[in-house]
Amino acid sequence: MPLQVLLVTLVFLALPGSLLVQFGLVWVLLMTLAVACGAVAFALLAWWNSSFGLRDDHLVVHSGLLRRSSREIPLSRLQAVDVVRPLLMQVLGLAELRVELAGGDSSEIRLRYLSWGRAERLRAALLAHAAGLAGSTPKAPEWPFFRLPFGLLLGALAFRLPVLGSVVLFVLLIAAGGAVVSSTGLFEAGVLGGAVPLLLGLMRGFLGPLMRYTDFYSSLSPDGLRLRYGIFQARMQTVPPGRVQAVRIVEPLLWRAMGVVRVEANVAGYVGERQMDSSTLLPVVPRRIAYLLVRELFAGADVSRTALHPAAGGRARDGDLGVDEQLFVARRGRVCRVTEIVPHTRTQSIRMTAGPVSRRRGVATVEADTPPGPIRAHASGREIAEARRIVEGMAAFGHAARHSNAGPERWATRSEPPPSAR
Missing domain, CATH: 2.30.29.30 (Pleckstrin-homology domain (PH domain)/Phosphotyrosine-binding domain (PTB))
Incomplete structure (x- = not known):
């Protein structure tokens, strides 16, 4: 409600701003106060008339x-x-x-x-x-x-190439501006024009996640995965069993030396901006804990047992691909290694695509489609015959998996426990 009242007040001041100036400062303040009080009254009445x-x-x-x-x-x-x-x-x-x-x-x-x-x-x-x-x-x-220690969160957010690069550039710009002022006695406006965007970027890339994920705590429950985090906006998020459709384990270059990763997911039900806002399950976590969470979310699936095979010609940028009876696993990236994991029970469709250049090279891309989210699980550079075998095998695995497992609805009344229960 405070944000709604503030928005209404700002709109009132912005739209007829040139006309309000003619009434004088006192009348402008009185009219603004009246608009703010009216917005508060309307919001309170709307809330009072709401029920559930x-x-x-x-x-x-x-x-x-x-x-x-x-x-x-x-x-x-x-x-x-x-x-x-x-x-x-x-x-x-x-x-x-x-x-x-x-x-x-x-x-x-x-x-x-x-x-x-x-x-x-x-x-x-x-x-x-x-x-x-x-x-x-x-x-x-x-x-x-x-439970995420604050020191680990602080170090991991600072130990990233974009953050370190922005800090170095910011220091260099300030040093250059100081040198110009000391030599000419004049302030160089271009320094400010470069320093301000860098500072805003640091606030978004460092302070934003730091405030959001401070006091992060996760737990497992029969009703799903529970996440608690945040200072200025404390949040408790509960994702029921079966709603996680795909998982992505992200390992930035500098994080690998620390042995930590980030775990993201496509969660059914979240769409648009809300999907991106709620896609992070574990912001910073040791690699071992990340793969343990995957086993909890996907009914005991063990990614370490899925053999990964390189693409045709051994090109590193195309990454590795592994498919077994339970999982589709794709891994790629040198600077930032990404591992995408999709269980066959969550796959909505399987595709094999090849553009004109890929067909001339005799390779194709295999994609496992899931509900909307940040994860688009795919593996490129596969030989066309191999890609066709993978698609046919995944279709068979998916049919068998969905035939033996019911959907996530009313999971507590089924004979088998939910995936995240212990």
Whole structure:
């Protein structure tokens, strides 16, 4: 609400700005105050007239002040439940519940200004209904998985080529500007024009992730993978079993010496900007812990058992590819090594593509399509006959895997435990 009020106030000042100047400073301040108070009143009335509840296996949400709307959503479409607490809400003891549903950009539901306890209870009830259990089921227990030390986060974020390069350039620009001032007595504006973008880039690439992932803690629970992180916007993210469609393990060049990686994922339900914002499962983690998480997410799949084979001609840039009964694994990159992992049960389609140049070389690219996200699992430079065999084999593996495993819906009522349960 504070951001909405601020936005309305800024728009009021920006649009008729030239006309407001004629009234004088006092009247401008009074009108701005009136607009801000009106925006606060409207937001409070809209919040007061909003309601929600659980009806059988449906979440019912009523909202709107001037235009009343009602939504009734089957919880079988639930993809993820997040509890978000901006700094002001933390001070007031409030929280916002964000419910992600299958269905595109308009599928997110936000329940704002709930008490912290009520948000926790509602989150547990929604996850229980989605799992096929009674809404009164107690909150599922959890087992600690990984807590990110602040020193490791700080060192890993600083020990990256873009950050180190920006720091070096910034220092050189400041030194050059100082030399010009000392020799001529004049300030060189070009120094400021180069230093400011570098400083903004450092804030985005270093301070942003540092504030976001401070106090990062992950745990495993029968209702999914739980992630807690953030200072100025504390967030608790719960990804139910089966919603992680693909995993990517990223190893920047300098991180390999430290033995740490970043784990990202395509999570069903998140779309657009929300997908990119929620794709990081572990921001900095030892390599061993990353592969342990993959086994937890994908029902015991062991990436180390998947044999990787180089591309035709042994070209390093095309990377390696491995396929077995459970997984599609592609690894590539020298400066930044990337390992993409897709279980056959999550693959939506398999493609073999070859452009005119590739056909002349006799090679093709194999792609494993998953729901939208940052991961586009593929392996290039495969001989056409080999690529065709891989596609046919993956189709057979996928059919067998989906035939023997049910979908993620109502996982708690099935005889087998969810992938992330211990």
